[in-house]
Amino acid sequence: MSLLAVTELHKKFGGLHAVNDVSFNVESGSIKAVIGPNGAGKTTLFNLITGALKASAGQVQFKGRDIQGRKTHQIAACGIARTFQNIKLFHDMTALENVMVGRHLRSRAGFMAAMFNLPWTRREERAIRDKAMELLALLEIADFADVDATSLAFGQQRAVEFARALALEPELLLLDEPAAGLNIHETADIGRLITRIRGLGITVLLVEHDMSLVMDISDEIVVLSFGEKIAEGVPAAIQNNSEVIRVYLGD
Amino acid sequence: MKKMLPFVLLLVVVVAIQLLTAWTDTRYYLTQMTMSAYYALLIIGLCVVMGYAGQISIGHAGFFAIGGYLSAALTTRNLIAYKDTALVRVLDATGLIVAGEDIYGEALMAVTPWAACILAVLTAAVIALILGIPVLKLKGHYLAMATLGFGIIIYRIVLASAYFGEADGISEVPAFQLLPGLAVSGDFGARVSNYYIAWGLLLFGMLLMKNLIDSRVGRALRSIHGSEEAAESVGVDTARFKLQVFVISAVFAAVAGVFLTHYNGGIGPSEASVMKSVRYVAIVAVGGMAHLWGALFMGIALNFLSLRGVFGSYDDAVFGVILIVIMLFAPNGILSLDWRAYRRRLFPRGRAAETAGEGNR
Amino acid sequence: MTVELFIQYLFAGITYGAIYAIVGIGFNIIYNTTGIINFAQGEFVMLGGMIAISLMPFLPLSLAIALAVVITMICGALVEMVFIRWLDSPGVLRMIIITIGLSILIREVALHIWGESIRSLPYFVGDEITTVAVLGARISPQVLWVIGVCGLMVLVLSIFFKATSIGRQMRACAANRKAAILCGINTRNMVTLSFMLSAGIGALAGCVMSPITSTEYDIGTGLAIKGFTVAILGGLGNSMAAVGAGLLLGILEAFSISVMPLAFKDAIAITILLMILFVRPHGLFGSSTAAGLKEF
Numbered sequence: 001m002s003l004l005a006v007t008e009l010h011k012k013f014g015g016l017h018a019v020n021d022v023s024f025n026v027e028s029g030s031i032k033a034v035i036g037p038n039g040a041g042k043t044t045l046f047n048l049i050t051g052a053l054k055a056s057a058g059q060v061q062f063k064g065r066d067i068q069g070r071k072t073h074q075i076a077a078c079g080i081a082r083t084f085q086n087i088k089l090f091h092d093m094t095a096l097e098n099v100m101v102g103r104h105l106r107s108r109a110g111f112m113a114a115m116f117n118l119p120w121t122r123r124e125e126r127a128i129r130d131k132a133m134e135l136l137a138l139l140e141i142a143d144f145a146d147v148d149a150t151s152l153a154f155g156q157q158r159a160v161e162f163a164r165a166l167a168l169e170p171e172l173l174l175l176d177e178p179a180a181g182l183n184i185h186e187t188a189d190i191g192r193l194i195t196r197i198r199g200l201g202i203t204v205l206l207v208e209h210d211m212s213l214v215m216d217i218s219d220e221i222v223v224l225s226f227g228e229k230i231a232e233g234v235p236a237a238i239q240n241n242s243e244v245i246r247v248y249l250g251d
Numbered sequence: 252m253k254k255m256l257p258f259v260l261l262l263v264v265v266v267a268i269q270l271l272t273a274w275t276d277t278r279y280y281l282t283q284m285t286m287s288a289y290y291a292l293l294i295i296g297l298c299v300v301m302g303y304a305g306q307i308s309i310g311h312a313g314f315f316a317i318g319g320y321l322s323a324a325l326t327t328r329n330l331i332a333y334k335d336t337a338l339v340r341v342l343d344a345t346g347l348i349v350a351g352e353d354i355y356g357e358a359l360m361a362v363t364p365w366a367a368c369i370l371a372v373l374t375a376a377v378i379a380l381i382l383g384i385p386v387l388k389l390k391g392h393y394l395a396m397a398t399l400g401f402g403i404i405i406y407r408i409v410l411a412s413a414y415f416g417e418a419d420g421i422s423e424v425p426a427f428q429l430l431p432g433l434a435v436s437g438d439f440g441a442r443v444s445n446y447y448i449a450w451g452l453l454l455f456g457m458l459l460m461k462n463l464i465d466s467r468v469g470r471a472l473r474s475i476h477g478s479e480e481a482a483e484s485v486g487v488d489t490a491r492f493k494l495q496v497f498v499i500s501a502v503f504a505a506v507a508g509v510f511l512t513h514y515n516g517g518i519g520p521s522e523a524s525v526m527k528s529v530r531y532v533a534i535v536a537v538g539g540m541a542h543l544w545g546a547l548f549m550g551i552a553l554n555f556l557s558l559r560g561v562f563g564s565y566d567d568a569v570f571g572v573i574l575i576v577i578m579l580f581a582p583n584g585i586l587s588l589d590w591r592a593y594r595r596r597l598f599p600r601g602r603a604a605e606t607a608g609e610g611n612r
Numbered sequence: 613m614t615v616e617l618f619i620q621y622l623f624a625g626i627t628y629g630a631i632y633a634i635v636g637i638g639f640n641i642i643y644n645t646t647g648i649i650n651f652a653q654g655e656f657v658m659l660g661g662m663i664a665i666s667l668m669p670f671l672p673l674s675l676a677i678a679l680a681v682v683i684t685m686i687c688g689a690l691v692e693m694v695f696i697r698w699l700d701s702p703g704v705l706r707m708i709i710i711t712i713g714l715s716i717l718i719r720e721v722a723l724h725i726w727g728e729s730i731r732s733l734p735y736f737v738g739d740e741i742t743t744v745a746v747l748g749a750r751i752s753p754q755v756l757w758v759i760g761v762c763g764l765m766v767l768v769l770s771i772f773f774k775a776t777s778i779g780r781q782m783r784a785c786a787a788n789r790k791a792a793i794l795c796g797i798n799t800r801n802m803v804t805l806s807f808m809l810s811a812g813i814g815a816l817a818g819c820v821m822s823p824i825t826s827t828e829y830d831i832g833t834g835l836a837i838k839g840f841t842v843a844i845l846g847g848l849g850n851s852m853a854a855v856g857a858g859l860l861l862g863i864l865e866a867f868s869i870s871v872m873p874l875a876f877k878d879a880i881a882i883t884i885l886l887m888i889l890f891v892r893p894h895g896l897f898g899s900s901t902a903a904g905l906k907e908f
Contacts (some may be wrong), residue, residue: 050484076486084484090477092541093470100467101474105486107467111495114466115459119467126469168485307705309712385890391704392649396840397889400882403837407879475668505818525833529712536709554764571716575695 102167296503635839686745688811730803
C-alpha cells in the first residue's frame with residue numbers, strides 16, 4: 001500500500017480548474033517530486049493535501065485513511081509536515097522556540113498543567129528543548145538558537161523551517177520549493193539534506209522548479225500542466241518524455 | 252528559580268509600600284493601590300489574549316461587568332418574595348443563602364458571596380465560550396468590531412434592566428468573607444488586609460499567566476500570532492487554543508469584577524462602558540503588548556493615577572492620547588523600548604547575534 | 613397598525629437609514645483607498661453638526677453648514693496627514709488602535725469645547741411642529757431634507773467616482789494600489805482626499821440630521837457601530853449596497869420601537885452586526901471569493 005494516494009483530486013476556483021482529476025501515489029521511503037510550469041497547480045495541490053484548501057472532488061488517502069476534508073492541524077497529527085514556499089516562521093520567537101513549537105504534537109501539557117507548572121510538565125519542557133536543540137544541530141544552525149528567527153539569513157530561515165517540520169517526526173514531509181532563492185551551492189546542500197532526511201525514514205514529496213535538483217534526488221516525478229497530470233515516471237523517462245519537453249520548451 | 256526573582260522583588264515592594272504608608276500615615280493611598288491591583292488582574296488576562304495570541308478584544312469591560320454585576324445582584328437582591336419556590340428552598344437547604352435583616356429591619360434573603368462569586372465567574376466563562384466560538388474565527392477589523400459590539404450589548408443590558416439598577420447601578424453590596432477573619436470589604440479597618448488580598452490575588456494570577464506563557468501552550472499561542480497557517484501546519488489547533496485563552500482571560504476579568512465590587516460595595520454602569528474596554532487595550536499597548544510585566548506595571552501605574560484623579564476631567568482624553576502616541580511611536584510599548592536601549596548601554600559588546608536580531612526590527 | 617402610522621414609521625426609518633448609509637459610505641471610501649477601517653468616522657458627523665451650530669450666530673444657516681463641512685474636511689485631511697500618512701505599512705491591529713484613539717481624542721476635544729449639553733440646528737424650513745402631508749401621514753419637512761440631501765450625496769459621489777479623473781484615480785487605488793503607483797497616481801494624496809471626502813459627507817449628514825436627532829459630543833460611537841454594520845451588511849467596500857443596507861437597518865430600527873423597549877433599539881444594529889459577522893462576513897451582497905482576496 002502506498003503511503004499517500006491522491007485519487008482524481010479536483011479543485012475549481014470559479015471557472016478555473018486549478019487541479020483537474022490528478023491521481024498519483026507516493027511510496028513509503030521514496031522522494032517524489034511534482035514539477036510543472038508556473039500556474040500548473042502545484043502549490044494548490046499541496047494546499048489540498050495539507051487541508052489548507054478543500055477539494056471540489058476526489059480523495060487523498062494517507063496510510064489507507066481518507067484525510068481529505070480534515071483540518072490542517074488534524075492532518076499534521078496524522079504525520080504529515082510541510083514547509084512553505086515563502087518561508088513562514090513565527091516572528092518574535094527565537095529559532096529554538098520556532099522548532100519547539102514543532103514539538104507541539106509530541107507533547108501534551110494543556111492550559112491547567114501549564115499554568116500550575118506541574119513537575120511532569122517541567123520534565124516534558126526539558127525534553128522538548130533537548131529535541132529541538134538536537135534538530136538545530138542536525139541542520140547546523142545550533143549557534144543561532146537564541147536569535148529571533150525572522151532576523152536570520154534566508155538560508156538559515158529555511159533551515160529553521162526544516163527543523164520545525166522535522167520536529168513533528170513526520171512520516172511524510174512536503175517541501176514547497178525548498179531551493180527557491182538559493183544559489184547553486186546552497187541548492188546542492190539542500191539536495192544532500194533531503195537525501196539525509198529520507199535516510200531517517202521520512203518520505204518526501206516536493207514541489208520544485210530547479211530541474212537539476214529534482215533530477216538528482218527524486219525517485220519519481222509527476223509533471224503537471226494547467227492542473228492536469230501529463231506525465232509520471234522515473235527522472236530519466238521524464239527527461240525524454242516528448243509531452244513534457246513540449247510543455248516546457250513550447251512547440 | 253530565576254523566574255521567581257521578579258515575584259519576590261515585587262512582593263518586597265508591595266510590603267514596603269504598605270509599611271511606608273503606615274509610617275507616613277498616608278494609608279488612604281492603599282485604597283487606590285487595592286483597586287488598581289484588581290484592574291491589573293484583568294489587564295494581564297487581556298495582555299495574554301492580545302499581546303501573545305494576537306486577538307484583539309474591545310469588550311473586556313463586558314466580562315468585568317458580568318462578574319461584578321452578577322455577584323452584586325445575587326448578594327443584594329432580596330429573595331424573600333420567592334422564599335417558597337423550590338429553587339430558593341434548595342439553595343437555602345444547601346447553605347447558599349444567607350438570611351438577615353436590612354437596615355430598616357425588613358427580612359432579607361440573598362445568595363452568599365461565595366456562591367455568587369462562583370456563579371458569576373462561571374457565567375462569564377460560559378458567555379466567553381459561546382461568544383468566542385464564532386467571534387474568534389474573525390480577524391482584524393471584524394474581530395475588533397464584534398468584541399466592541401459585545402461590550403456595548405452588556406452595557407445596554409445593565410443600563411436598561413431594573414434588576415441591575417439601571418443608571419444607578421447596585422450599591423450596598425455586602426462584604427465577601429473569604430476565610431474566617433478575612434473579608435473583601437471597604438471597611439476602613441480592613442484596608443490593610445484588603446490591600447494584601449488584592450495583591451496576593453494579582454501575584455497569584457501573574458504567576459499562572461507567566462507559567463502559561465513560558466510553556467508549550469504559550470508557545471502555541473505566540474505561534475498563532477506569528478502565522479496561523481504555519482501554526483496549523485505543525486498541528487496547533489488554533490481555534491481551540493484561541494478559544495481557551497479567551498475564556499481564561501474572561502475569567503480573570505470576571506474575578507477582578509467580583510472582588511472589586513465587594514471591595515467598593517457596589518458597581519455602576521460606567522464599569523461596563525466602551526471607554527473602559529478601550530482603556531484596558533491602551534494599557535496593554537503601553538505595557539508593550541507581548542509583555543506581561545509591562546502590562547502589570549502600567550496597569551497599576553495608570554489606574555492608580557487615574558483613580559487619584561491626577562488626570563482630572565481629561566481622564567478619557569489621556570487614555571486616547573496614550574493610545575495614539577504609543578501606536579505611532581512605540582508600537583512595542585515603552586517598557587520594551589527602554590529595556591532594549593538599556594541593555595545595549597549596559598552591555599555594549601553583547602553577542603553579535605543579538606544585535607543582528609534587533610537590527611531587523 | 614394604521615396606514616398613517618406605518619408610513620410614519622417608514623419615513624422615520626428611511627431618515628435614520630439615510631444617515632447610516634452615509635456613515636457606511638464614509639467607511640467604504642477610506643477602506644477602499646487604504647484598507648483601514650476608520651473608527652473615528654462617527655466623530656466627523658458630530659463635528660459637522662457641532663461646528664455648524666457654533667457658526668449659526670454669525671452666519672446664515674446655509675453658509676454655516678457649508679463652512680462647517682469645509683472645516684470638517686480640513687480636520688479629516690489633518691487627521692490623515694498628522695497621524696496616518698507617514699506610517700510605513702502599519703499592521704491592522706495598529707491602525708485599529710490608532711483610529712480608536714483618534715475617535716476618543718476628537719470626542720474629548722468636543723466635550724471640552726461644547727460641553728455635555730445637547731444642541732441642534734434650527735429646522736431648515738418652519739419649526740418642529742411644521743408638517744407636510746405625505747400619503748396621509750404628517751411628516752416634518754426636515755425628513756424630506758435629510759432624504760433629499762443624502763440621496764443627492766450618493767448621486768454626486770457615484771458620478772464623481774465614475775466620470776471624473778480624480779474619482780477614477782481613487783478607484784484605481786482601491787483596485788490595486790501598487791499598479792496605481794506605477795501608473796503615476798499619487799496614492800498618498802488619494803488617501804488624504806478619501807479622508808476629506810468621508811469627513812465632508814459625514815459632516816453634511818450631521819448638519820441635516822441635527823434638527824431632528826440633535827447633536828451631542830458622544831453620538832459618534834453609536835453612529836460608527838451602525839455605519840460599520842451597514843458597510844458590512846452591504847459587503848465592505850461596496851457603497852451602493854451600503855445604501856440599501858442602511859435603509860434596511862433604519863427601517864428595522866424604526867419598526868422595532870413598536871414591539872420592543874426603546875432602550876434596546878441600539879441592540880438591533882449590534883445583533884445584526886454580530887449575526888452578519890458570524891454567518892456572512894463578506895456581506896449580504898458580497899461574494900466570498902472577493903472577500904478572501906482582501907487582506908484580513
